[in-house]
Amino acid sequence: MNDNKNNSIGCTVESCKYHCTGSDYCTKNAIKVGACNCNVNSVDATCCQSFEAKAH
Numbered sequence: 001m002n003d004n005k006n007n008s009i010g011c012t013v014e015s016c017k018y019h020c021t022g023s024d025y026c027t028k029n030a031i032k033v034g035a036c037n038c039n040v041n042s043v044d045a046t047c048c049q050s051f052e053a054k055a056h
């Protein structure tokens with residue numbers, strides 16, 4: 001259970017171990033956002049560098 005959400009960081013990545021259980025927020029105090037590729041010109045080109053996959 002990971003329900004200590006950070007209201008300042010909305011996130012829909014449910015496969016991340018820092019995703020809030022039951023709502024679309026991150027539970028970390030801070031995250032790092034970076035580029036997904038070399039041509040950063042759209043929303044899809046940025047992504048969370050603090051992502052860690054949930055353990056299965």
Ligand code: SF4
Pocket residue numbers: 009010011012013016017018019020025026027028031048049050051052
């Ligand atoms: S670390 Fe990044 S991907 Fe993971 S829940 Fe937080 S904002 Fe989402």
